[in-house]
Structure formats: structure tokens, C-alpha cells
Amino acid sequence: MSDKKASRENDNQPQSGVNGVGAPQVAASGTAMRVPAREPARSSQNAVPRRRLLQGNEAMVEGALAAGCRFFAGYPITPASEISELMSVRLPRENGTFIQMEDEIASMGAVIGASLAGVKSLTATSGPGFSLMQENLGFACMAEVPCVVVNVMRGGPSTGMPTSPAQGDVMQARWGTHGDHPIIVLSVATVAECFEITVTAFNFAEKYRVPVILLSDEVVAHTRENIVLPESAQLEVVDRIRPSVPPQWYKPYADNSRGVPPMATMGDGYRHHVTGLVHDQSGYPTERSDEVKTQLKRQMRKISSGFGEIQLTRSFMLEDAQVAVIAYGAVARSAKRAVRMARRQGIKAGLLQLVTLFPFPRKAVDQVLRQCKAVIVPEMNFGQISREVKRVNRTCRVFTVNRIDGQLITPAEIFQEISN
Amino acid sequence: MKMEKVEQLRHYYLRHDKKFPHVWCPGCGNGIILGSLIRAIDKIGLSKDEVVLASGIGCAGRMPVYADFNTLHTTHGRALTFATGIKLARPELNLITVMGDGDATGIGGNHFIHAARRNLNLTAIIINNQIYGMTGGQYSPTTPYGAKAATATGGHLEHAFSIADLAVTAGASFVARGTVYHVPHLDKLIEQGIRKNGFAVIEIMAYCHTQFGRRNKMGDAVTMMEKLRDRAVAVKDPGAAGSPGTAVAAGASDTPGAAASAGALDSDSLDTLDGKFAIGVLTDVEKPDYIAEYARLRAASRLNAQNAGNAGK
């Protein structure tokens, strides 16, 4: 039985799974849940497929480099450190820059600085470091600075369980920094996705001028799988739009049809002001009610008008499903297995994997809730995404399976809930 | 400087489309520092496009918005971290940060000492008014012992440190101190700091008559400025009270040797409201430049990768 095409919000573009924004071919085939190594090599001209045995963290490095990332600033933390270590080796070779900063606050600051100077930038951390990044993450939201932040989730709160997986930072990823703010949160379940969704994360960041949080977890980060790295020609890589007007006409925060103003690189002649204060379209601080409203509403609108391509989900055996599992991250793998087990027992089960967690893929979830008699949301926390699912509609019963003991939820546990 | 030239500089370097008036209190010394900075940049002959002026949060942090450079108003204490990212991404740009005493050495203290240790080519201008001005006069890391503050109404229980001494100890390759009274001297120090290839710190002794002076009965802005005149001692002449004249003369090219004696003088005196402190260049040493070091690393790792690739064939 083959995997189904990823479900989409945007029905006008039926061709690809994660359409539009830079999904490599492996993603476009919609085989999210399958390890691409089992697929035939896609590259016909270049005969040697780049088949590699990689850890999730390593695949993220490859994805970032393929997306054009040339700056990394970070601070060591388990279970994310491999990303720093590999970046420190790879970036200098690619004419990029790696720096280990004095803490995660500084790392986030440096990432924003490098992005303002025109370089695609990444940092990677885990819970405690992610908490420290929230201040400058808010700055990146407010000043609309593209960047990608990987959070390899471990058991929390506080120092928690450094070497155990968890999914406790989902709400922090959405709401960790203060104030209403636009942000995109993606999640990965396989090593192949660590590559491909990292590319997508950079593409979204650049296209929408917004920080993108990429949630991984200790299981995905440290699992080794065979994947085929796509040739660079197969990748769609998006770069921020730079101003085309003469410098004296440039308004760094002016509205347009997409709500995403062109972004000038510092030093390119488009001198302007960048601040975390609410600003007018020239970037100057303002407290004028009309200007404040215009800016902040545009910042939200630029994301909501992109829902169609941002809200990525993947479906498995959902067409005739009467019971559905909605899962993300490593748990989605257990869920897929549980669905197969249920099908063997004659239960019409299916899986909706959430790749995008925020903006919450409401439309795809709504469809599943309307279709099914029961929905199960397993996650390694006390129930963060299940609350979002329950908010969508109340026509369907929603059951939760939660673990917070540092253990991955097993297929058997999910299967049991399905059979109930 | 002729008035005519001052006008020219003002029109050339200040933003025309920025809504004035500025946020500073009448009589605040921050404007004097903006003037010094502009003159220093003009003297060096940098184009406006190649200057990035980055700040943190506070009264000091409001400076960049008025100046027509690439300007960045970051988060409280973090200016140096953003500047580090920009400089690494575009080494050809000149990075100048402006911070308050609380900004640079309170909340941003960790970034400050590590920037000094790292020796990336940035210029850090720290406006030391010995108080958290913007938030209403709460004590800062440089508020002297016994001084009154909004959060120390009965007199401050903690002790001030010397920012310049801290910078020297942390490894900055250029450290100088000036005041908002000794303006031609300050122009020169800022110029030297910007020209320095390495992490350069210019601590500027300033005053906040609104939040600090009033509480401590130190008089108006002019009186507080005169106090700075009387307290400052040029580093070449550590014993005597420095007149502005001697300070300017002495500050020009100091030997690193002078720093030790000046430093010893400062730790205690800056913890009082009227002790003498040194002004001038306190440290000027050569160290390997981070950008050059990283370029070397890039070349070596490309070579390694090539060799590994060849060996595999």
C-alpha cells in the first residue's frame, strides 16, 4: 500500500506535497513517512545518488547548507550539539562562518545580525537554550528578520532530562516570546525530513521574513537512517526579495500585496533603521495608533495569507478512515505503525501527520474531525497539540495518549487506543 | 570647528526624514557624544554606507535612530551580539556600538567581556552616567557606593566597578576613557577606537542630571559637567587634576605602561561621587584579528577537504 499525497490547503496546486516553497523532490512525492532510501534513485543524469547514512542532526546540517545557510551561531547543549559540531567543520569550507557564542541569547543576536547583513543563518539548541533565545526571537519577529531556530526537544521543564526525548516545547515554540507575534513552527519525524523540512524552513523564513522554529526531538535527532540527498538542481531554494527601487525611495516596512516588504542588506546602500520598537514604514519608532495598527496587522496578515502553502500535513490511509491519529515528530512514526496494525485487524484507521504545527493546520484537521468517529492525539507532553485539535470543532471525540517520562510512545500504546 | 562646518556635518549625517525632537532631556550629554562620533567618522572619511551603528536599550541606545548610517536598535544589553553577527557576515563594514553603563555591563556584561576576549574588530562606545537613566534612576553596576537611586533611596549598598578596567582585564585591544566635558579629546579617542583593528572600548563619563544628579544634589547639567572637568586626570599625569588642555595633549598617544597606574587609581575613585579618574588611552595592544584568523581557518579547511577528496579517488 502506498503513501498518499500530502494533504494540502491549497487546492489550486495539486502537483506537489509540500508545494511551492522549496520542497525537494523526495518531499514532493509525498512519501513523508517512508524512508526515501527505499525509493529508486531520482537523479537520472547524475548517475551517483548521494545516498548517505545520517543522523537526524547531521541531515539538518546538510539541509541547511543546501538551502544556502552560511552562518551558524550556537551554544553547546544536548541533544543538539552535533549540529554545532558539524557546522563548525562544514561552514568554513563553504566560505561560511561558524561561531560558538557565550550563551544562547548571544547566539540568537548573532544570527539576527548575520541575517541583516544578508546571510542565511541558523542556530540550534534544546529547551534551556530555547528559553534564553525567546527575547531575541521576538526581535526577529518584530524586525522581520529571516532565520531558522532548531529546537531538539528534550525532557523538561528546566534542565529536565537532557538525554531523553519529549515534545514539551510545542506551545513555547508558538508563544515563547512576549506579545502577539507572527511565527512559523515546523516539526520533523524522520532523518529524510530533517533534510527536506530544514530546506523548507529556510524557504519560509526568506519568503515571509519571519523566524521559523524547527522542532525536532531526541529520537529523530539521534536516529541514523539511509537517505538520498537530492542534487542541488532538484531543490527549490527561495531567497528573500531585495529592493529594486533606488535607495532614497526604499521604505523597509511598507506594505504590499503579499504583506512582505523587500529586505535590503546592510551595507548595500539602503541605509535604514531597524528596531524592536513598534515602527512606521520607514522603520522609525512610533506610538501613533494608526501606524501601530498598520504595522502589526500586516505582520500577522503576511502569514495568514500564506496559510495555503505554509500549513503542511501528510496523510496516510486517511481516505476511508473512521479512526484517525493526529501526530507529529517521532510519535508520528509510532502512529504510522499503529495504523498498519489496526488495518490488519480490519479497523479503518488513518494518520494525519502534522509537519507544520503553527500556524495550526486547521483546515486539514477539520476535515479529519468531520470524517472520523474518533481522533487520537498521542504526544510526549501533557497534551499541547490535542488542545489545538479540540479547538477546531467538537463534532468528533478526541482522545489523548500522553507520556512525559522520557520514553517514546510505542505503536502498541497507540494501537490499543485505536482498538478501544 | 567653524559653525558653518558644524551645520554641514549636521545636515550630512543626521536624518532628514526622522521626526524630531529627540527623546533626550534638555541638557543631556548624549547629544555631545553623537557630535563627537560624527566628527570622528567624518575625520576618518568613512562613507555612511559602510558604517553600522548598533545600540542596546536605554537613553544611550536611542542614539542611532538620528544618524544616517545603517542603524540598529537591538535588545537591552545585546548590541554586541548583533554586531558580532553583522561583522562576521560582512567584515568590510565598520561596526560601532553605543551602549549605556547598565546596558553594556549589567544585563550585557557577559557579552561585553566575551567580545573583549574574542577581539573581533568592533568599537564599543559606553556612555557611563552611573545610573539607569531611561527607566527612572535605579542603580546600575557603576552607581557609586552610598549614592542615592530610585531603588537605593537610603544610599547604595553595592560597589561600582570601572568599566575601562574591566575591559582591559577581559582582553580588549584598545581601551580609552573620555568625558562629555573634554570634547576635542573625546573626538580623538573615538577616532582612535574606530581606527583600531581589534575590539576597542571607549568609556565616556557622562551625567544624568535628571535621574542621578537631582537625587544626589549634584546641581544642574552644567554643574555636573564642570564636576567631570575637575575629576578627570590625563593618564600621562596621574597625580594632578587635569585641565582639558593637558588631557587633550596627554591623551593623544599614550604608552600602554600608563594603564597600570591609571587603573589602580580608578577602581576606588569611581566608587565615589568626587574621586579623580583617569582619561586618555589606557590600553593599546596588537592582537591577532578574528576575521583574519577565520580566513586562515577557511583556507586550511578547504585544503583539508580537497586533500581528503583526492585521497579518496
Ligand SMILES: Cc1ncc(C[n+]2csc(CCOP(=O)(O)OP(=O)(O)O)c2C)c(N)n1
Ligand atoms: C530585558 C529588559 N529588561 C529591562 C528593560 C528596561 N530598561 C530599559 S532601559 C534600562 C536601563 C538603561 O540604563 P543604561 O543602560 O545605563 O542606559 P541609560 O538610560 O542610562 O542611557 C532598563 C533596565 C528592558 N528594556 N529590557
Ligand code: SF4
Ligand atoms: S534621563 Fe538622564 S540620560 Fe536619559 S536623556 Fe535624561 S538626562 Fe539623559
Ligand SMILES: [Mg+2]
Ligand atoms: Mg546609564
